[in-house]
Amino acid sequence: MVKNIVTTVWTEKGQFETNNPSGHKLTMFSVADEENKNTTGFGPKALMLSSLAGCSGLDVISLLKKMRAEVDDFKIEVTAELTDEHPKFYNKVQVDYHFTGTNLKEDKIKKAVNLSVEKYCGVMEMFRQFADLTTAIIFHEK
Numbered sequence: 001m002v003k004n005i006v007t008t009v010w011t012e013k014g015q016f017e018t019n020n021p022s023g024h025k026l027t028m029f030s031v032a033d034e035e036n037k038n039t040t041g042f043g044p045k046a047l048m049l050s051s052l053a054g055c056s057g058l059d060v061i062s063l064l065k066k067m068r069a070e071v072d073d074f075k076i077e078v079t080a081e082l083t084d085e086h087p088k089f090y091n092k093v094q095v096d097y098h099f100t101g102t103n104l105k106e107d108k109i110k111k112a113v114n115l116s117v118e119k120y121c122g123v124m125e126m127f128r129q130f131a132d133l134t135t136a137i138i139f140h141e142k
Contacts, residue, residue: 069112098140109137
């Protein structure tokens with residue numbers, strides 16, 4: 001079994017610096033500071049959404065390469081709703097996969113996304129434990 005360890009250190013006011021198992025670092029800050037233009041980094045909950053998109057996106061790109069289904073551009077938009085009561089958490093999450101290109105191989109792209117959503121993306125599975133999760137695939141032909 002793989003064990004991951006991260007260390008998170010309070011650096012100032014409402015900011016923490018955290019690392020990942022490979023040693024890279026990022027800054028997290030309080031949601032109350034999100035409007036502060038001098039703050040760089042991520043809010044913890046927004047970072048969860050980025051992790052969801054990144055996990056699935058890495059799966060999809062790897063699968064598309066193996067399937068020889070090239071795209072010119074690929075982006076994922078995640079829209080999430082927080083509960084009103086504390087502790088606030090995402091209870092509804094929509095993941096939209098946008099693909100742009102000429103002569104897109106739609107069947108292969110759909111297969112790659114579905115494999116990520118249903119089989120490979122561990123972050124997606126974690127989100128399913130607490131949120132109503134829906135996905136959509138949108139094609140943009142050039």
